[in-house]
Amino acid sequence: MSKHHVLTTINGEPTEFLCEPQLTLLDVLRDELRLTGSKEGCSSGDCGACSVTVDGRLVCSCLMLAVEAEGKSIQTVEGMATGHDLHPLQQKFLEHAALQCGFCTPGVLVASKALLERNPDPTETEVRYWLAGNLCRCTGYDKIVRAVMDAAAEMRGATP
């Protein structure tokens, strides 16, 4: 079977890989490029643990073929921190203990970042609807929502 040669950009870095056509972007991120931050929860687009952005648009990397990454700009959770400096969302997730097992966390972080880039001052309802496609079986969501709201406030420069 012929493999496709794909040229793409991941977290700002030009990246190339070879892949078979049936592989998803998630398969290649994890197994080929060893970017294992994106998680495989359901493989059917229901859980959001594999969330990445493609040209700034939030998607499930399990619902996209890896060959479709050609020419695109992809952001994963690995691109959120700057060196050892965590992104404000990551810092607030730690402060609020907004995770327990942590499996959903990378997807929630990527999705929350995409939200705050569009809407720096979301209401709680807007946060909950935006994150409806990110399932968390541990926290009950309240801590996640509080962490996102707090990170949004900090990123706006608002005083708590």
Place this chain on the structure above:
Amino acid sequence: MSALAYTAPSSVEEAVRALAGASGLAKVLSGGTDLLVQLRSGRTRPSLIVDTKKIPGISGIREENGAFVIGAATPGAVIGENEALARAWPGLVEATNLIGSTQVQGRASLAGNLCNASPAADSVPALIAARAICVVVGGNGKREVPVESICTGPGRTSLARDEFIIEFRLPKRAPRSADAYLRFIPRTEMDIAVVGAAVNLTRDAAGVITDARVVLGAVAPTAVIVADAASALTGRKLDDAALGSLDKAARAACKPISDKRGTIEYRIKVAGVMARRAATIAYERAGKSQ
């Protein structure tokens, strides 16, 4: 799926040739939010995937002679962000944005929702109520067909193997027109319709409905145009009597199945309620739009 091939043609002609020349099953890929799930589960085993997204014009929204044209592969999120479209067709936009999560909206398209041919597809009743036309391309050239002629049953369409949809054309909006779509699900997000109802109508300056179209989803093998419901509304104001006739006509048009989402009796009852509520919203919206 060991012999799967993928191609992303940059023209309609190339895509049609690829579809016609496939040795086995060929599948058209737009957003992929249904297709990739079916690939993974083994429900579909194509030998070729034809990704249409590199065809010019297949993604994006434009206005032509005062009417909207929506590219077949335009993601739901892009449709939701178009304010002019949402002003003219609020029901179609709200129906489209009900499909899946934020992540799914980043990819899911109208053509995919239609050609997946689920009886519960959210955008399909709204497209039909809007009298949207599909521009279909294939080996025999281009043809324009109403959206309601595409689905022939669950998972089945009337498209030939070398055909696909390139765009949806909405009619020009008359003054005081609006649409609405409501979906009943047991929670608030991320679910599949138990019943969907789309109503598109036009009223005159006195509030009399001059034109109406009522379409139900998830109550039959394909979306149902309820002609009796439309005639129950036309020529009257939306008073209790009109709503009562609408409810009755909507219930009479249902041929649902019982499944885990609802029984036959429940779906029929809810269809009448959803139709009434959607009509009320569309009527109020039409009164505000000039």
